[in-house]
Amino acid sequence: MPVAQQYAMQYIHALTHQDYKILRTFYSRDSLFYDKTANVKYKGARHILAFFTRAHSGVLEYRFDVDHMFNNGSLVVLIGSYRLRGPGEQYGKPGKVIDIAVPGVTTLKFDMDKKRIVEHIDLMDYQTMSDQLASQ
Amino acid sequence: MPVAQQYAMQYIHALTHQDYKILRTFYSRDSLFYDKTANVKYKGARHILAFFTRAHSGVLEYRFDVDHMFNNGSLVVLIGSYRLRGPGEQYGKPGKVIDIAVPGVTTLKFDMDKKRIVEHIDLMDYQTMSDQLASQ
Numbered sequence: 001m002p003v004a005q006q007y008a009m010q011y012i013h014a015l016t017h018q019d020y021k022i023l024r025t026f027y028s029r030d031s032l033f034y035d036k037t038a039n040v041k042y043k044g045a046r047h048i049l050a051f052f053t054r055a056h057s058g059v060l061e062y063r064f065d066v067d068h069m070f071n072n073g074s075l076v077v078l079i080g081s082y083r084l085r086g087p088g089e090q091y092g093k094p095g096k097v098i099d100i101a102v103p104g105v106t107t108l109k110f111d112m113d114k115k116r117i118v119e120h121i122d123l124m125d126y127q128t129m130s131d132q133l134a135s136q
Numbered sequence: 137m138p139v140a141q142q143y144a145m146q147y148i149h150a151l152t153h154q155d156y157k158i159l160r161t162f163y164s165r166d167s168l169f170y171d172k173t174a175n176v177k178y179k180g181a182r183h184i185l186a187f188f189t190r191a192h193s194g195v196l197e198y199r200f201d202v203d204h205m206f207n208n209g210s211l212v213v214l215i216g217s218y219r220l221r222g223p224g225e226q227y228g229k230p231g232k233v234i235d236i237a238v239p240g241v242t243t244l245k246f247d248m249d250k251k252r253i254v255e256h257i258d259l260m261d262y263q264t265m266s267d268q269l270a271s272q
Contacts, residue, residue: 037213070173072173072174105215125213
């Protein structure tokens, strides 16, 4: 597996396992997180980590089932589905446990020398998520 | 189907059927085409059309098999595989007919009022393409 793809797997593992100690090592002050479908953008380790900590608080299960991964140099593309089971508060379902599988594309641009994220861009199918939530 | 996705299908149809008369109507002087995996960028109707005309010259079959499509407002994400059968000249296979199916993600950002492409970004699995070409 190309090194860039190895970095991507380690990064996604840290992200979905909420291993913020490891995750932190992937960010610099210039790292950019951008959910292009939600139009949400954060810059720098501190803000990105604060966002993920908030977004994934209390989550029971979180993983990214990758259907296909490829890279060109330091740019890695991951196509798959984010599975999330957890408290429904942030999803308009207070008091319930929600279970969703959201199709998405994550692209990661690495600084290969420093093993840092330059740019993490998500494209998420929020319509499918919303359909799934409607019946929960 | 949301209007943005309808536009996307019409645009992809024109692109893959090499219907440059229709395709032209989707571009303005500010439209941007960016193949992020090849680091190829063109701005404006004239340059984008010239690129596609050149890239698809002589092609026998060209289509985008879409596995999954979703949108958030004017941003449409298409995940699938570009199938191309045609002369091998541009692929290092002169005198041969090549046949490739390249996994890819295309995102299209539309100006909905004018039915124009603001930004067309491709992410293509060129490693898979290269593997397929190796045996042809």
